[in-house]
Amino acid sequence: MSPVLEVRSIAGGYGDLRVVRDVTLSVQRGKITALLGRNGAGKTTTLRLISGLNRLESGEVLLDGRDVSRLSAPKRARSGLAYVQEGKRVFRERTVRENIVLGTYAERPSGAQLAARVDEAFERFPALAAKRDSPAGLLSGGQQQMLAIAQALAARPRVLMLDEPTTGLAPTIVDELFDLVQALRSEGLGVLLVEQAVDFSLGVADDAVVINLGGVVFRGAADAPDVGAAVEAAYMGAHLGRG
Incomplete structure:
Protein backbone atom coordinates (compact mmCIF):
# COMPACT_ATOMS: atom_id res chain seq x y z
CA MET A 1 0.00 0.00 0.00
CA SER A 2 1.32 3.42 -0.94
CA PRO A 3 1.86 5.84 1.96
CA VAL A 4 -0.49 8.78 2.33
CA LEU A 5 2.55 10.95 3.17
CA GLU A 6 6.01 10.34 1.77
CA VAL A 7 8.97 12.55 2.59
CA ARG A 8 12.10 12.04 0.52
CA SER A 9 15.50 13.34 1.62
CA ILE A 10 14.28 16.78 2.67
CA ALA A 11 16.66 19.47 3.85
CA GLY A 12 16.14 23.01 5.10
CA GLY A 13 16.05 25.27 8.11
CA TYR A 14 15.95 28.96 8.89
CA GLY A 15 17.69 31.34 6.52
CA ASP A 16 21.29 30.21 6.13
CA LEU A 17 21.02 27.79 9.05
CA ARG A 18 20.38 24.25 7.81
CA VAL A 19 18.75 22.28 10.65
CA VAL A 20 17.45 19.32 8.65
CA ARG A 21 19.97 17.87 6.21
CA ASP A 22 18.48 14.54 5.09
CA VAL A 23 15.18 13.19 6.43
CA THR A 24 13.18 10.46 4.74
CA LEU A 25 10.00 9.06 6.30
CA SER A 26 6.49 7.93 5.43
CA VAL A 27 3.07 7.73 7.03
CA GLN A 28 0.51 5.09 6.10
CA ARG A 29 -3.27 5.49 6.20
CA GLY A 30 -4.61 4.43 9.56
CA LYS A 31 -1.11 4.34 11.05
CA ILE A 32 0.88 6.50 13.46
CA THR A 33 4.51 7.34 12.81
CA ALA A 34 6.45 8.72 15.78
CA LEU A 35 9.28 11.13 14.98
CA LEU A 36 11.75 11.04 17.87
CA GLY A 37 14.97 12.81 18.79
CA ARG A 38 16.45 15.06 21.43
CA ASN A 39 15.82 18.81 21.54
CA GLY A 40 17.49 20.48 18.59
CA ALA A 41 17.58 17.32 16.48
CA GLY A 42 15.31 18.87 13.84
CA LYS A 43 11.91 17.38 14.63
CA THR A 44 9.87 20.59 14.58
CA THR A 45 11.80 21.89 11.59
CA THR A 46 10.95 18.66 9.76
CA LEU A 47 7.25 19.26 10.36
CA ARG A 48 7.55 22.87 9.24
CA LEU A 49 9.29 21.80 6.04
CA ILE A 50 6.60 19.20 5.35
CA SER A 51 3.79 21.69 6.01
CA GLY A 52 5.32 24.43 3.86
CA LEU A 53 5.91 26.91 6.68
CA ASN A 54 9.65 26.66 5.99
CA ARG A 55 11.15 26.50 2.53
CA LEU A 56 12.59 23.23 1.29
CA GLU A 57 16.17 23.50 0.14
CA SER A 58 16.01 20.04 -1.40
CA GLY A 59 13.96 16.86 -1.33
CA GLU A 60 10.30 16.10 -1.96
CA VAL A 61 7.02 15.92 -0.05
CA LEU A 62 4.35 13.70 -1.60
CA LEU A 63 0.73 13.51 -0.47
CA ASP A 64 -1.13 10.50 -1.85
CA GLY A 65 1.59 10.25 -4.48
CA ARG A 66 1.25 13.88 -5.56
CA ASP A 67 4.30 16.12 -5.24
CA VAL A 68 3.28 19.10 -3.08
CA SER A 69 6.84 20.31 -2.42
CA ARG A 70 6.33 23.59 -4.26
CA LEU A 71 2.87 24.36 -2.92
CA SER A 72 2.30 27.06 -0.32
CA ALA A 73 1.31 26.06 3.22
CA PRO A 74 -2.41 26.92 2.62
CA LYS A 75 -2.46 24.85 -0.55
CA ARG A 76 -0.86 21.90 1.24
CA ALA A 77 -3.52 22.23 3.92
CA ARG A 78 -6.19 22.27 1.23
CA SER A 79 -4.66 19.10 -0.21
CA GLY A 80 -5.20 17.26 3.08
CA LEU A 81 -2.21 18.03 5.29
CA ALA A 82 -2.95 19.40 8.78
CA TYR A 83 -0.34 20.64 11.25
CA VAL A 84 -0.98 21.28 14.96
CA GLN A 85 1.98 23.32 16.14
CA GLU A 86 3.50 23.16 19.60
CA GLY A 87 2.17 25.52 22.23
CA LYS A 88 -1.63 25.26 22.06
CA PRO A 157 -7.27 16.11 6.53
CA ARG A 158 -5.73 12.85 5.36
CA VAL A 159 -2.60 13.44 7.43
CA LEU A 160 -2.43 15.05 10.88
CA MET A 161 0.94 16.22 12.19
CA LEU A 162 1.12 16.79 15.95
CA ASP A 163 4.05 18.66 17.50
CA GLU A 164 4.57 18.01 21.22
CA PRO A 165 0.85 17.69 22.02
CA THR A 166 1.31 16.56 25.65
CA THR A 167 3.58 19.42 26.75
CA GLY A 168 2.35 20.97 29.99
CA LEU A 169 -0.74 18.76 30.23
CA ALA A 170 -2.01 16.95 33.32
CA PRO A 171 -1.72 13.13 33.25
CA THR A 172 -5.49 12.70 32.86
CA ILE A 173 -5.49 14.94 29.79
CA VAL A 174 -2.52 13.05 28.37
CA ASP A 175 -4.56 9.85 28.71
CA GLU A 176 -7.45 11.49 26.84
CA LEU A 177 -5.06 12.57 24.11
CA PHE A 178 -3.69 9.03 23.88
CA ASP A 179 -7.25 7.73 23.38
CA LEU A 180 -7.95 10.42 20.78
CA VAL A 181 -4.89 9.58 18.69
CA GLN A 182 -5.82 5.90 18.83
CA ALA A 183 -9.34 6.74 17.64
CA LEU A 184 -8.04 8.84 14.75
CA ARG A 185 -5.91 5.94 13.61
CA SER A 186 -8.92 3.62 13.65
CA GLU A 187 -10.75 6.14 11.45
CA GLY A 188 -8.08 5.80 8.79
CA LEU A 189 -6.18 9.03 9.40
CA GLY A 190 -2.41 9.05 8.98
CA VAL A 191 -0.68 10.65 11.97
CA LEU A 192 2.87 11.98 12.25
CA LEU A 193 3.62 12.50 15.94
CA VAL A 194 6.49 14.51 17.43
CA GLU A 195 6.62 14.02 21.16
CA GLN A 196 9.32 14.24 23.85
CA ALA A 197 7.47 11.66 25.95
CA VAL A 198 9.12 8.63 24.36
CA ASP A 199 7.02 6.04 26.20
CA PHE A 200 3.84 7.80 25.07
CA SER A 201 5.05 7.93 21.48
CA LEU A 202 6.20 4.34 21.21
CA GLY A 203 3.13 3.14 23.09
CA VAL A 204 0.74 4.64 20.54
CA ALA A 205 2.82 4.46 17.33
CA ASP A 206 3.02 1.81 14.64
CA ASP A 207 6.29 3.07 13.17
CA ALA A 208 9.16 5.11 14.52
CA VAL A 209 11.74 7.40 12.96
CA VAL A 210 14.64 8.64 15.09
CA ILE A 211 16.65 11.64 13.95
CA ASN A 212 19.92 13.05 15.21
CA LEU A 213 21.75 16.13 13.93
CA GLY A 214 19.12 16.61 11.24
CA GLY A 215 19.36 13.13 9.73
CA VAL A 216 17.62 9.78 10.18
CA VAL A 217 19.45 7.25 12.36
CA PHE A 218 16.63 4.72 12.76
CA ARG A 219 13.52 3.88 10.79
CA GLY A 220 11.31 0.88 11.49
CA ALA A 221 8.51 -0.59 13.57
CA ALA A 222 7.81 1.15 16.88
CA ASP A 223 8.12 -2.18 18.69
CA ALA A 224 11.34 -3.25 16.95
CA PRO A 225 13.90 -4.75 19.37
CA ASP A 226 16.54 -2.12 18.54
CA VAL A 227 14.36 1.00 18.70
CA GLY A 228 15.14 1.55 22.38
CA ALA A 229 18.88 1.55 21.79
CA ALA A 230 18.49 3.94 18.85
CA VAL A 231 16.42 6.36 20.92
CA GLU A 232 18.84 6.20 23.85
CA ALA A 233 21.86 6.83 21.65
CA ALA A 234 20.17 9.73 19.87
CA TYR A 235 19.06 11.38 23.10
CA MET A 236 22.56 11.00 24.50
CA GLY A 237 23.97 12.62 21.38
CA ALA A 238 25.79 9.58 20.02
CA HIS A 239 26.52 9.34 16.31
CA LEU A 240 24.72 6.43 14.70
CA GLY A 241 24.66 4.90 11.26
CA ARG A 242 21.69 5.84 9.09
CA GLY A 243 18.61 3.55 9.24
Missing part, protein backbone atom coordinates in the same frame (compact mmCIF):
# COMPACT_ATOMS: atom_id res chain seq x y z
CA ARG A 89 -1.86 27.79 19.22
CA VAL A 90 -5.46 28.94 19.11
CA PHE A 91 -7.08 32.30 18.47
CA ARG A 92 -7.47 33.28 22.10
CA GLU A 93 -9.94 36.13 21.61
CA ARG A 94 -12.15 34.13 19.26
CA THR A 95 -14.82 31.80 20.58
CA VAL A 96 -14.39 28.04 20.56
CA ARG A 97 -16.83 27.73 17.69
CA GLU A 98 -15.07 30.45 15.69
CA ASN A 99 -11.75 28.66 16.16
CA ILE A 100 -13.18 25.48 14.70
CA VAL A 101 -14.68 27.38 11.76
CA LEU A 102 -11.30 29.00 11.07
CA GLY A 103 -9.83 25.53 10.67
CA THR A 104 -11.79 25.18 7.42
CA TYR A 105 -10.60 28.49 5.96
CA ALA A 106 -8.28 27.00 3.32
CA GLU A 107 -11.06 24.76 2.00
CA ARG A 108 -14.07 27.08 2.49
CA PRO A 109 -16.87 24.49 2.65
CA SER A 110 -20.53 25.35 2.08
CA GLY A 111 -22.72 26.50 4.95
CA ALA A 112 -24.26 23.06 5.44
CA GLN A 113 -20.86 21.36 5.31
CA LEU A 114 -19.45 23.84 7.79
CA ALA A 115 -22.30 23.30 10.24
CA ALA A 116 -21.81 19.54 9.98
CA ARG A 117 -18.11 19.85 10.74
CA VAL A 118 -18.71 22.05 13.76
CA ASP A 119 -21.26 19.54 15.07
CA GLU A 120 -18.79 16.74 14.43
CA ALA A 121 -16.11 18.56 16.42
CA PHE A 122 -18.42 19.05 19.38
CA GLU A 123 -19.43 15.40 19.30
CA ARG A 124 -15.78 14.40 19.42
CA PHE A 125 -14.90 16.95 22.11
CA PRO A 126 -17.87 17.33 24.51
CA ALA A 127 -15.86 19.59 26.84
CA LEU A 128 -15.52 22.07 23.98
CA ALA A 129 -19.22 21.90 23.17
CA ALA A 130 -20.02 23.12 26.68
CA LYS A 131 -17.85 26.20 26.06
CA ARG A 132 -18.67 26.83 22.40
CA ASP A 133 -19.37 30.53 22.94
CA SER A 134 -16.46 31.18 25.31
CA PRO A 135 -13.23 32.87 24.18
CA ALA A 136 -10.54 30.24 23.62
CA GLY A 137 -8.21 32.13 25.95
CA LEU A 138 -10.43 31.21 28.90
CA LEU A 139 -10.04 27.48 28.32
CA SER A 140 -7.68 25.32 30.34
CA GLY A 141 -4.40 24.28 28.76
CA GLY A 142 -5.75 20.83 28.00
CA GLN A 143 -8.91 22.24 26.44
CA GLN A 144 -6.86 24.61 24.29
CA GLN A 145 -4.81 21.68 23.02
CA MET A 146 -7.97 19.77 22.18
CA LEU A 147 -9.32 22.87 20.43
CA ALA A 148 -6.16 23.15 18.33
CA ILE A 149 -6.64 19.54 17.25
CA ALA A 150 -10.36 20.06 16.63
CA GLN A 151 -9.52 23.06 14.45
CA ALA A 152 -7.10 20.95 12.39
CA LEU A 153 -9.58 18.08 12.03
CA ALA A 154 -12.31 20.46 10.81
CA ALA A 155 -10.50 20.57 7.47
CA ARG A 156 -10.98 16.78 7.10
